[in-house]
Amino acid sequence: MIAAYLVLLIPLVGIVFFALSGxxxxxxxxxxxxxxxxxxxxxxxxxNVLNQGTIVSSGKAFLVDPFNVYLIVLTAFVGLTTSIxxxxxxxxxxxxxxxNDKRLKLYHSMYQGFMLAMYLVLTxxxxxxxxxxxxxxxxxxxxxxxxxxSPESIEAAWKYFILCGVGIAQALFGTILLYYAAVQIGDxxxxxxxxxxxxxxxxxxPEILEIGFVFLxxxxxxxxxxxxxxxxxxxxxxxxxxxMSAVLSGLLLNDALYAVVRNKMLVDGATHSNMxxxxxxxxxxxxxxxxxxxxxxxxDIKRLFSYSxxxxxxxxxxxxxxxxxxxxxxxxxxxxxxxxxxxxxxVTVGHxxxxxxxxxxxxxxxxxxxxxxxxxxxxxxxxxxxxFPPFGVFxxxxxxxxATMHSYPWLTxxxxxxxxxxxxxxxxxxxxxVYGEKPKDQQPITANLWPVMIHLAxxxxxxxxxxxxxxxxxxxxxxxxxxxxxx
Amino acid sequence: MNIEQLDFxxxxxxxxxxxxxxxxxxxxxxxxxxxxxxxxxxxxxxxTVTTALAAYSLNNHHLYISAVLTLVLKVIFIPWMLRREVLxxxxxxxxxxxxxxxxxxxxGASLMVFSYYVLHPIVQSSSVVMLNALAVSLSVMLLGxxxxxSHRQAIAHVVGFMSIENxxxxxxxxxxxxxxxxxELGVAFDVLVAAVLFGIFFLHIRTSIDSLDVDLLNKLHxxxx
Numbered sequence: 001m002i003a004a005y006l007v008l009l010i011p012l013v014g015i016v017f018f019a020l021s022g023x024x025x026x027x028x029x030x031x032x033x034x035x036x037x038x039x040x041x042x043x044x045x046x047x048n049v050l051n052q053g054t055i056v057s058s059g060k061a062f063l064v065d066p067f068n069v070y071l072i073v074l075t076a077f078v079g080l081t082t083s084i085x086x087x088x089x090x091x092x093x094x095x096x097x098x099x100n101d102k103r104l105k106l107y108h109s110m111y112q113g114f115m116l117a118m119y120l121v122l123t124x125x126x127x128x129x130x131x132x133x134x135x136x137x138x139x140x141x142x143x144x145x146x147x148x149x150s151p152e153s154i155e156a157a158w159k160y161f162i163l164c165g166v167g168i169a170q171a172l173f174g175t176i177l178l179y180y181a182a183v184q185i186g187d188x189x190x191x192x193x194x195x196x197x198x199x200x201x202x203x204x205x206p207e208i209l210e211i212g213f214v215f216l217x218x219x220x221x222x223x224x225x226x227x228x229x230x231x232x233x234x235x236x237x238x239x240x241x242x243x244m245s246a247v248l249s250g251l252l253l254n255d256a257l258y259a260v261v262r263n264k265m266l267v268d269g270a271t272h273s274n275m276x277x278x279x280x281x282x283x284x285x286x287x288x289x290x291x292x293x294x295x296x297x298x299x300d301i302k303r304l305f306s307y308s309x310x311x312x313x314x315x316x317x318x319x320x321x322x323x324x325x326x327x328x329x330x331x332x333x334x335x336x337x338x339x340x341x342x343x344x345x346x347v348t349v350g351h352x353x354x355x356x357x358x359x360x361x362x363x364x365x366x367x368x369x370x371x372x373x374x375x376x377x378x379x380x381x382x383x384x385x386x387x388f389p390p391f392g393v394f395x396x397x398x399x400x401x402x403a404t405m406h407s408y409p410w411l412t413x414x415x416x417x418x419x420x421x422x423x424x425x426x427x428x429x430x431x432x433x434v435y436g437e438k439p440k441d442q443q444p445i446t447a448n449l450w451p452v453m454i455h456l457a458x459x460x461x462x463x464x465x466x467x468x469x470x471x472x473x474x475x476x477x478x479x480x481x482x483x484x485x486x487x
Numbered sequence: 488m489n490i491e492q493l494d495f496x497x498x499x500x501x502x503x504x505x506x507x508x509x510x511x512x513x514x515x516x517x518x519x520x521x522x523x524x525x526x527x528x529x530x531x532x533x534x535t536v537t538t539a540l541a542a543y544s545l546n547n548h549h550l551y552i553s554a555v556l557t558l559v560l561k562v563i564f565i566p567w568m569l570r571r572e573v574l575x576x577x578x579x580x581x582x583x584x585x586x587x588x589x590x591x592x593x594x595g596a597s598l599m600v601f602s603y604y605v606l607h608p609i610v611q612s613s614s615v616v617m618l619n620a621l622a623v624s625l626s627v628m629l630l631g632x633x634x635x636x637s638h639r640q641a642i643a644h645v646v647g648f649m650s651i652e653n654x655x656x657x658x659x660x661x662x663x664x665x666x667x668x669x670x671e672l673g674v675a676f677d678v679l680v681a682a683v684l685f686g687i688f689f690l691h692i693r694t695s696i697d698s699l700d701v702d703l704l705n706k707l708h709x710x711x712x
Binding site: 158 | 624662677
């Protein structure tokens with residue numbers, strides 16, 4: 001359990017440290033080191049869980065089981081690689097005069113604040129604290145979205161703040177209803193603990209939980225970016241600094257979905273119907289299709305990939321909604337590969353837009369001719385995210401399709417059409433950007449593409465062969481969520 | 488339900504629910520910002536009284552802490568901050584012309600009916616009083632959203648946002664005698680940070696568009712115009 005406390009303690013120290021020390025030359029590197037130490041702590045935690053199974057801390061305040069432990073490691077990993085990218089990127093932004101030391105201090109301190117909120121969402125056993133941490137993640141990132149202080153970024157941040165704040169208030173109402181159902185069966189102070197609720201799920205009042213789940217899904221669904229609650233997402237992703245887009249897309253969306261799935265497990269236990277599942281399938285499929293179509297109309301490269309995030313989150317929500325072993329397994333795998341691929345893409349996009357000096361798709365041209373590694377990185381990343389074999393996204397999307405064919409054959413058609421539309425939407429924009437003629441005065445920049453290569457290599461590996469321990473892990477998590485295993 | 492047969496505490500909770508619902512409607516139709524903030528402070532005060540009453544009647548001491556937190560945050564700090572902002576921007580004489588005021592008020596009334604409709608299944612497992620309390624808190628939340636939709640000033644948005652929190656808090660106090668202490672402290676912390684961030688945002692929005700009218704925040708579009 002010490003490992004879990006360490007995971008929370010390190011970013012907490014990070015917030016205070018960066019807030020007090022101010023921005024110096026090595027602050028970016030220190031940020032990398034904080035994240036690296038945190039990754040080590042999460043790996044230690046993962047090994048503990050692998051050996052001992054589910055760990056509940058002594059006061060029952062924290063719970064680490066196969067479902068959240070792999071998300072914790074993933075969070076730490078993406079946090080680390082993004083910070084490796086962010087260190088030279090933010091220095092470059094400072095050199096071209098877009099940022100100053102004071103804002104960089106805020107940036108690094110809140111980077112750690114965001115990581116802390118993410119770890120707290122994942123490790124806590126208390127559904128109320130989960131809400132507090134989720135809101136905390138909004139509060140930590142809202143000033144980072146407006147870091148450039150341009151009118152557009154302030155507008156995006158205001159939209160993000162208001163929409164997510166109001167949205168997530170619905171989730172608190174859902175949590176209150178959950179608590180209301182829980183106090184009826186006793187145990188006041190402990191009644192919001194997930195482990196307690198899960199044991200007593202059968203006894204909870206199904207009517208109250210059904211109403212509560214609607215609010216929880218809308219609330220956390222705003223954070224997942226489910227249509228029609230998605231409006232904040234493309235704005236916040238496109239106007240904030242690129243490392244922020246990478247962690248928002250790669251981590252925040254996943255963790256919001258995690259919160260929904262945790263609640264779904266309780267509701268399923270109480271209602272014995274698939275009401276929660278149907279709601280998730282409906283919202284998921286709607287988000288998937290709408291985002292796939294909107295991909296075609298984007299003019300801004302970061303907005304393009306934010307819509308791609310909405311599309312993939314929709315697919316995951318849909319897949320968790322189907323329930324059953326295969327669909328849940330597919331959704332867990334998709335969470336992992338999407339998170340790795342999307343953060344890699346945002347890193348490449350960050351370099352590409354620094355290279356071209358703009359985020360407008362029309363004006364980014366000839367990436368392969370100017371700087372091959374960025375061009376190829378973007379192309380391969382897009383191929384991976386569009387679901388081409390042999391990448392991991394192909395495997396998980398294929399499994400989602402299989403599960404759909406098995407349970408709801410008629411829904412396979414909209415899924416296939418959606419994947420096709422999304423593919424076309426991505427490639428019509430990407431092709432001219434990577435292959436087009438290079439503008440005259442475009443010069444290569446210093447870019448560190450190691451994070452991208454590592455992420456894409458991992459996604460490739462997951463597509464070719466899922467390593468035994470990871471497969472085993474996914475099976476255990478699937479068993480926990482759906483009650484049966486796929487293997 | 489025969490009101491005369493209920494105990495004093497339950498009757499008081501019902502009247503409090505009615506009054507809190509009323510303040511929401513008062514805010515909804517208010518075009519003057521200072522009055523709006525006053526309405527919000529009043530709602531916060533009613534909430535404080537409800538919490539203190541619950542703490543006294545149920546002999547639940549940690550609710551006193553929540554009552555103090557509500558008093559400090561929602562009755563004193565946030566209204567003070569908003570009022571200072573209004574005076575600084577010299578907006579206290581402006582009356583915001585609300586479009587379709589009648590339609591908005593009727594919409595508000597239907598939202599209240601809708602809340603009762605949504606929460607009606609709860610009656611099967613608990614009392615009618617609980618239905619009233621939860622339905623009023625849900626409608627305070629929905630009315631807060633309607634307030635944000637119908638007003639254009641950033642300050643009115645913050646009032647709507649915080650009034651949604653009031654609705655949630657009322658539900659937590661009345662239906663469940665308050666959430667566990669850690670959660671309540673966490674929520675209060677979030678509200679405090681949100682209030683401070685709103686203050687920072689007012690500064691940024693003012694320097695960026697020289698006004699707090701959020702209709703002027705219209706640079707980002709789904710597609711280029």
